[in-house]
Amino acid sequence: MKRIYLDHIAGTPLAPGVVEAMLPYFGDDYGNPQSLHAEGQAAASAVAEAREEVARLINASAAEIIFTSSGTEANNLALKGLALANRAKGNHLVFSAVEHLSVLNAAKSLEKSGFTTTLVPVGREALVDPAEVEKAIRKETVLVSVMLANSEVGTVEPVADIAKAAKSKGVLVHTDAVAAVGNIPVDIRALGVDALSLAGDQFYGPKGGAALFVRKGVRIFPQIDGGIQEGGRRGGTENVPAIVGLGKAAQSAAAAMAERQARMAGLRDKLIDGLLGSVDHVILSGSRDKRLPHQASFFVRFVEGEAMLLSLDMNGFAASSGSACTSKALKASHVHLAMGFDHATAQGSLVFGLLDTTTAEDIEALVAAFPPVIDRLRKMSPLYTEFLKEKTP
Amino acid sequence: MIYTEKVMDHFANPRNVGTLPDADGVGQVGNPVCGDMMTFYIKVKDGKLDDVKFQTFGCGAAIAVSSMVSEMAMKKTLEEAMAITNEKVAEELGGLPKNKMHCSNLGADALHLAIKNYRDRAAGGTEEAAFGEEHEHEPEEEGEAAEASGKSVKCPYCDGPLEGLEALSECGRCRIHLVECPSCGLYTRAGEPACTHCGAEIKAEPES
Numbered sequence: 385m386k387r388i389y390l391d392h393i394a395g396t397p398l399a400p401g402v403v404e405a406m407l408p409y410f411g412d413d414y415g416n417p418q419s420l421h422a423e424g425q426a427a428a429s430a431v432a433e434a435r436e437e438v439a440r441l442i443n444a445s446a447a448e449i450i451f452t453s454s455g456t457e458a459n460n461l462a463l464k465g466l467a468l469a470n471r472a473k474g475n476h477l478v479f480s481a482v483e484h485l486s487v488l489n490a491a492k493s494l495e496k497s498g499f500t501t502t503l504v505p506v507g508r509e510a511l512v513d514p515a516e517v518e519k520a521i522r523k524e525t526v527l528v529s530v531m532l533a534n535s536e537v538g539t540v541e542p543v544a545d546i547a548k549a550a551k552s553k554g555v556l557v558h559t560d561a562v563a564a565v566g567n568i569p570v571d572i573r574a575l576g577v578d579a580l581s582l583a584g585d586q587f588y589g590p591k592g593g594a595a596l597f598v599r600k601g602v603r604i605f606p607q608i609d610g611g612i613q614e615g616g617r618r619g620g621t622e623n624v625p626a627i628v629g630l631g632k633a634a635q636s637a638a639a640a641m642a643e644r645q646a647r648m649a650g651l652r653d654k655l656i657d658g659l660l661g662s663v664d665h666v667i668l669s670g671s672r673d674k675r676l677p678h679q680a681s682f683f684v685r686f687v688e689g690e691a692m693l694l695s696l697d698m699n700g701f702a703a704s705s706g707s708a709c710t711s712k713a714l715k716a717s718h719v720h721l722a723m724g725f726d727h728a729t730a731q732g733s734l735v736f737g738l739l740d741t742t743t744a745e746d747i748e749a750l751v752a753a754f755p756p757v758i759d760r761l762r763k764m765s766p767l768y769t770e771f772l773k774e775k776t777p
Numbered sequence: 778m779i780y781t782e783k784v785m786d787h788f789a790n791p792r793n794v795g796t797l798p799d800a801d802g803v804g805q806v807g808n809p810v811c812g813d814m815m816t817f818y819i820k821v822k823d824g825k826l827d828d829v830k831f832q833t834f835g836c837g838a839a840i841a842v843s844s845m846v847s848e849m850a851m852k853k854t855l856e857e858a859m860a861i862t863n864e865k866v867a868e869e870l871g872g873l874p875k876n877k878m879h880c881s882n883l884g885a886d887a888l889h890l891a892i893k894n895y896r897d898r899a900a901g902g903t904e905e906a907a908f909g910e911e912h913e914h915e916p917e918e919e920g921e922a923a924e925a926s927g928k929s930v931k932c933p934y935c936d937g938p939l940e941g942l943e944a945l946s947e948c949g950r951c952r953i954h955l956v957e958c959p960s961c962g963l964y965t966r967a968g969e970p971a972c973t974h975c976g977a978e979i980k981a982e983p984e985s
Contacts, residue, residue, distance in 0.1 A: 698789060
């Protein structure tokens with residue numbers, strides 16, 4: 385059976401040329417970039433080139449890029465590093481209620497060392513209102529962090545407006561752009577942010593290659609203490625192959641951006657219209673127009689997400705879900721609850737992330753396979769039986 | 778694969794799915810907050826389970842467990858069916874992932890409730906289906922046990938601490954407006970038509 389992989393959120397395959405670019409640094413070019421000898425300097429120039437590519441993708445300068453091991457590490461470094469470096473100014477932080485757990489839990493950790501936080505609520509489409517962010521800012525606020533796009537529901541947030549509001553009050557702004565960079569055009573100057581997290585495994589680069597942009601002149605405390613790597617802002621020997629792979633993926637993303645974005649959006653709309661049109665009581669989650677081009681997510685009422693994933697998997701499709709049953713902690717997604725959906729609806733979460741190898745035929749196959757999968761599960765569901773009873777008294 | 782072949786077989790081809798409109802006993806456990814909901818229907822003849830049907834809203838494990846319980850109970854005496862334990866169900870399925878063990882608790886509980894319901898009816902009691910207590914799963918974090926035992930101590934949307942519970946209308950952390958459910962006492966976002974924890978209707982607050 386042909387497998388159709390629609391779980392971009394969990395990570396992408398590698399773009400053509402990425403493995404080839406990385407391979408020498410597992411082999412002959414094994415030098416440490418910090419070494420002065422020829423072997424070391426070969427690695428150093430590969431890292432420098434990758435830094436240029438990543439910077440170019442987001443319109444930053446190379447010195448503003450700190451390589452990290454993951455988006456999670458970049459978010460931790462941003463939150464803790466910026467909050468602690470600016471503690472003299474204040475101890476209050478502002479986030480949206482739909483941030484990734486690496487932001488929310490880093491914030492919780494900062495609370496233990498004396499910081500206070502305000503979570504800005506979101507509307508039904510997970511959109512953050514810049515006016516709400518502005519209201520949450522106090523005299524002692526040092527940092528606002530709002531994600532550029534939410535991978536679970538696809539919504540793209542008005543970060544430029546949020547940054548403008550925060551900057552007018554002299555507050556630093558970080559954005560978790562892990563789901564966005566490489567998939568939509570991102571320009572840190574246009575956004576006006578001071579820090580931005582990105583990860584290569586969301587745009588056809590390798591796992592282990594990620595970065596934090598920190599605007600020149602902004603102070604940040606390292607969260608991995610060590611040597612002078614990354615300008616003393618992140619210790620540890622550089623993961624040269626992953627960094628090279630990230631640089632190559634950044635180069636490909638920049639070259640393919642306009643074409644990729646338009647093609648993805650077309651397929652995404654085909655999928656959204658197809659699923660909404662083929663099964664009743666399916667709700668699109670997130671914003672319809674302010675949306676990542678490769679993301680389509682839904683709530684399918686009266687059925688549970690994990691059961692859908694297993695059924696789709698048996699039919700050859702890989703997707704994901706934010707349902708409580710699919711999480712190891714058996715908790716409903718904080719994103720769905722913050723959007724105001726009840727637990728029963730949130731349990732029916734189904735998330736698709738398209739790849740640039742996804743075809744129109746793949747989408748058609750999914751739209752055809754979907755109704756019988758849902759029909760089978762609904763026939764088993766006491767919630768659906770109850771619903772039908774109420775409808776026909 | 779996180780599940781055994783046996784679990785996947787029962788998930789893909791569940792036995793005895795459906796309802797019995799003329800059931801002698803009905804038992805229902807769980808709620809959508811914890812993820813799973815199961816309803817068991819039984820038909821009793823000569824002290825034996827003549828027919829068993831179920832419906833389940835939940836994950837693969839929950840569906841497989843219900844199916845296995847129905848198969849294990851079919852044509853058994855009521856006493857034999859009451860002796861089906863959660864451990865036995867999990868064992869028959871070739872084991873369940875640790876964090877899914879609570880699903881097996883639900884299956885046997887729902888069956889036992891249906892039998893209890895049959896016995897109550899036979900004793901001249903109610904015709905209503907028997908509903909289980911809210912099942913508890915292992916507390917994952919501090920605070921969850923307190924939540925399960927009654928009053929929520931954390932905001933259900935941001936996990937922020939809720940203080941001054943008496944006059945509370947807004948979470949101090951995420952500033953979502955909250956209302957107390959008149960039925961279960963837990964907090965839900967203002968404007969929701971129903972409590973997100975127990976499903977009870979919440980009357981709209983008068984505009985102030």
